[in-house]
Amino acid sequence: MSDLLWQKDGVRVDARIMRFLAGNDVVLDREFFLHDITASKAHVEGLERIGVLDAGELDSILAELDALAADFSSGAFVLDERHEDGHSAIEARLVERLGDAGRKVHTGRSRNDQVLVATRLWLKEKLSELAMLCHDIARVCLDRAAVEALPMPGYTHLQRAVVSSSSMWFAGFAEGYIDNALRAHDTRTWIDANPLGTAAGYGVNLPLDREYTTRRLGFTRMQLSPVYAQLSRGKFELAALDALASAMLDLRRLAWDLSLFTTTEFGFVQLPDEYTTGSSIMPNKRNPDVIEMLRASYAPVAAARTEIEQLLSLPSGYQRDLQLGKASLWHGVSHGLSALSLLPDLLARFNWNPAAMRAAIEPSMYATDVAMEQAVAGVPFRVAYRAAAAAASESGAGRTPETSLAARVSPGAAAAPGLEILRDRLNALKDKQRAVPESNH
Numbered sequence: 001m002s003d004l005l006w007q008k009d010g011v012r013v014d015a016r017i018m019r020f021l022a023g024n025d026v027v028l029d030r031e032f033f034l035h036d037i038t039a040s041k042a043h044v045e046g047l048e049r050i051g052v053l054d055a056g057e058l059d060s061i062l063a064e065l066d067a068l069a070a071d072f073s074s075g076a077f078v079l080d081e082r083h084e085d086g087h088s089a090i091e092a093r094l095v096e097r098l099g100d101a102g103r104k105v106h107t108g109r110s111r112n113d114q115v116l117v118a119t120r121l122w123l124k125e126k127l128s129e130l131a132m133l134c135h136d137i138a139r140v141c142l143d144r145a146a147v148e149a150l151p152m153p154g155y156t157h158l159q160r161a162v163v164s165s166s167s168m169w170f171a172g173f174a175e176g177y178i179d180n181a182l183r184a185h186d187t188r189t190w191i192d193a194n195p196l197g198t199a200a201g202y203g204v205n206l207p208l209d210r211e212y213t214t215r216r217l218g219f220t221r222m223q224l225s226p227v228y229a230q231l232s233r234g235k236f237e238l239a240a241l242d243a244l245a246s247a248m249l250d251l252r253r254l255a256w257d258l259s260l261f262t263t264t265e266f267g268f269v270q271l272p273d274e275y276t277t278g279s280s281i282m283p284n285k286r287n288p289d290v291i292e293m294l295r296a297s298y299a300p301v302a303a304a305r306t307e308i309e310q311l312l313s314l315p316s317g318y319q320r321d322l323q324l325g326k327a328s329l330w331h332g333v334s335h336g337l338s339a340l341s342l343l344p345d346l347l348a349r350f351n352w353n354p355a356a357m358r359a360a361i362e363p364s365m366y367a368t369d370v371a372m373e374q375a376v377a378g379v380p381f382r383v384a385y386r387a388a389a390a391a392a393s394e395s396g397a398g399r400t401p402e403t404s405l406a407a408r409v410s411p412g413a414a415a416a417p418g419l420e421i422l423r424d425r426l427n428a429l430k431d432k433q434r435a436v437p438e439s440n441h
Contacts, residue, residue: 028326029086030079031334035121036086036114037069039196042216043109046197046209052108057101064097065090086118087111108208110200112318116233117196119329121217123240126333127188131433133337134181134247136344138426141174144347146419151401152268152357153365162368163361163404164414166352171417173254178425180247185432187243191236194219198226201317233322234312237329241305244336248298251340255295258350262288267356272349290342297339304332363396369404370395 029036041062048058068090071077083089094102145167154164194214197204203226214222223229261268271288279285307328311321367388374384388395405414412418 032118036118039117131184138177145170193223195229198229201230270351300335304328364392366395367392
């Protein structure tokens with residue numbers, strides 16, 4: 001490991017303790033490294049604005065930071081155990097190449113606000129990605145809801161209940177993912193606050209130009225209080241994971257439906273071959289492994305949220321405990337986004353089996369229609385309900401799924417799905433997303 005940023009003369013460093021403290025932090029920092037470099041560029045530009053660096057020093061530091069970013073992206077520079085963390089690696093590189101100019105780069109900042117700003121930039125990027133994935137999922141669902149309304153059973157308690165349709169199924173998940181996209185967008189707006197310049201949580205005796213670095217990094221506002229900047233670590237990560245978990249909960253239920261619908265017992269859905277795998281011993285098997293893994297994918301997100309929440313049983317100010325949340329955050333967010341990225345193509349390409357869906361509609365599933373018709377005719381609903389229940393097995397006489405669906409005129413139901421309303425919401429949300437300024441990196 002290279003020289004430690006905090007090394008003091010006469011203090012012995014125990015290698016075992018350092019391995020424990022560092023853990024896999026330097027490897028995780030690869031995910032945030034380019035954002036750390038971006039924030040370092042804004043920081044040194046700010047230092048030049050207040051006279052800590054001269055123009056020549058600034059130009060040389062910016063050139064070396066750009067070179068480091070290029071070397072990292074190409075693989076010429078590897079962030080590994082030679083460094084305590086990504087922050088140390090940046091400073092070591094600058095000192096190696098620039099000498100004293102490199103030694104000035106940490107003036108006015110701490111690794112505390114350094115990790116905060118890099119993580120914040122990363123979270124903004126990931127929440128934008130989440131919003132776009134949710135948008136794409138909703139769009140596919142709306143597209144399919146608009147072109148096919150195949151009759152199928154609607155279930156409550158996993159029991160056949162009333163006549164439904166593939167269009168209603170898709171519309172339900174479309175509206176859910178519109179809301180998920182909105183939540184991701186709103187969460188991004190909420191966490192869009194610049195912590196750079198708050199140092200170790202108590203400010204510094206320099207007139208840092210924090211308004212400049214806020215604009216330079218594409219934040220919409222400054223996180224003013226240095227104390228709150230530290231209090232927000234973990235809190236903002238939880239908010240991002242909550243937004244992701246909302247999308248993953250809907251994914252889990254969607255995957256559960258497809259898990260059931262693809263069984264031989266249901267036979268409602270045929271998956272594309274790419275979304276199934278074979279058995280290692282049974283030659284006849286094609287298994288829906290992808291949707292099973294999608295169904296399981298809420299768990300890593302929930303686990304990440306739980307671990308970070310448990311770490312936050314802390315007093316104010318920075319505590320080293322928080323380092324452990326980095327792995328949880330990266331794993332939960334990365335796995336969740338990876339799972340969601342498979343959904344648009346899967347939803348666009350799976351095939352319904354109309355015959356099997358229609359065959360599963362039983363006569364008793366029209367009993368609610370019968371009760372409602374009697375209520376409209378003036379029979380008190382509870383009396384009509386009992387009569388329809390008594391004759392449930394005969395409810396389907398003279399009826400078809402299409403007539404049942406066509407009579408369902410309540411807003412959002414089969415005859416009044418309001419898909420154009422959902423489409424307008426989706427388009428309005430897309431316009432909001434376009435208006436969001438991106439970070440300058």
